[in-house]
Amino acid sequence: MADVTFSNVQKHFGAFRAVQDLNLDIREGEFVSLLGPSGCGKTTTLRMLAGLEFPTSGEIRIGDRVVNDVAPGKRDIAMVFQSYALYPHMTVGENIAYPLKKRGVEKAERARMLKDTADMLQLTPLLRRKPRELSGGQQQRVALGRALVRDPKVFLLDEPLSNLDAKLRGHMRAELIELHRRLGRTMVYVTHDQLEAMTMSDRIAVMEGGKLQQFAPPQEVYREPSNRFVAGFIGTPGMTIIDGALSGSPGAWRFDAPGISVEARHLGPDAAEGAASMGVRPEALTIGTGDTPATLRLVEQTGHENIVVVSIGDIRMTGRTTPDKVWSPGEEVMISIDPDMPHFFADGPNGKRLNAKPSPRGNEPSHSLSNLSEVSP
Ligand SMILES: Nc1ncnc2c1ncn2[C@@H]1O[C@H](COP(=O)(O)OP(=O)(O)OP(=O)(O)O)[C@@H](O)[C@H]1O
Ligand SMILES: [Mg+2]
Incomplete structure (x- = not known):
């Protein structure tokens, strides 16, 4: 059963x-x-779920209860706000235990629950401090x-x-x-x-x-972005999205843009001739070998890999290489795009995905019967 439901x-x-x-079914747990x-x-979506904002229309359920008219305090939810408002005159311990006190939990039980929570968040040494004596990250905890x-x-x-620094953020994520x-x-x-969403979630609702643009597990959002917006938003470095046109017919599509011409494999039934875009993730781009000439623009050394930007005319594409590859900006290089990896989208900023659905058995492109018949007995 869905635990949280937004209906229209x-x-x-x-x-x-x-x-x-907005239609969203969130499962229990x-x-x-x-x-x-x-x-x-x-935030508006979350505040509606918390009862701090009322939907103009539609229905929100928690469990099997419609909560549109249920007061925030009666929804059995707890919210941590973007700007965490702590009570400045209370100690850390009093701040944490406040909801329990308000609920009338007795003192010994309160102390036990406070201890468990503080231990878990590594706040035990700070329980007697006031919020102003804490760092931003400590206040957030x-x-x-x-x-x-x-x-x-x-x-x-x-x-x-x-409000946490990169290291503490990584720690808190875990x-x-x-x-x-x-x-x-x-x-x-x-x-x-997106890194937080990708690493922590069972499913991501991309808005x-x-x-709502897509609601799916992280790997699906990455591998099969439902439209051009999602494709561009998910992934670091981002997907290169190239405007061009599809030509041909089912089974024999090509994608062309100035300086680029590739076979467009794995298109689904929505593909049609005319304006479209192609998305190329860094891992689909090979730099140094291939049949397409490009100019090297930028090499960013991150330590374990290089992020490389190449250009073909006005098109700039981002790829990755191992750190041992040494190139200098302005150099001419050959590149290739793995024909099994590009994503294709209909025209427009939210153009929908045109690729065929992958076969249910995996992400490998399914082999047609004509390929099988080529296998010698
Ligand atoms: N009370 C309000 N009155 C008028 N407009 C509002 C109100 N609250 C939010 N908005 C507008 O609604 C839109 C969505 O706001 P919301 O706070 O939900 O965005 P968000 O996705 O949480 O963004 P952020 O990542 O910056 O926190 C914004 O354009 C915002 O200006
Ligand atoms: Mg917000």
């Missing part, structure tokens, strides 16, 4: 449509990320602790790691994954950081312009 939910602020036609650029409606101690049915987390596994609670996690 709209949220308008005056004439502005912050969330449009699932870790779901709402991912998208700033202003796409993530206190805010998390205050939500955890309530042990709600559903956790709502709005960019809870945004902690949250572990915590989710241990508690088995439904978690809805808002982020604009843009108030609309």
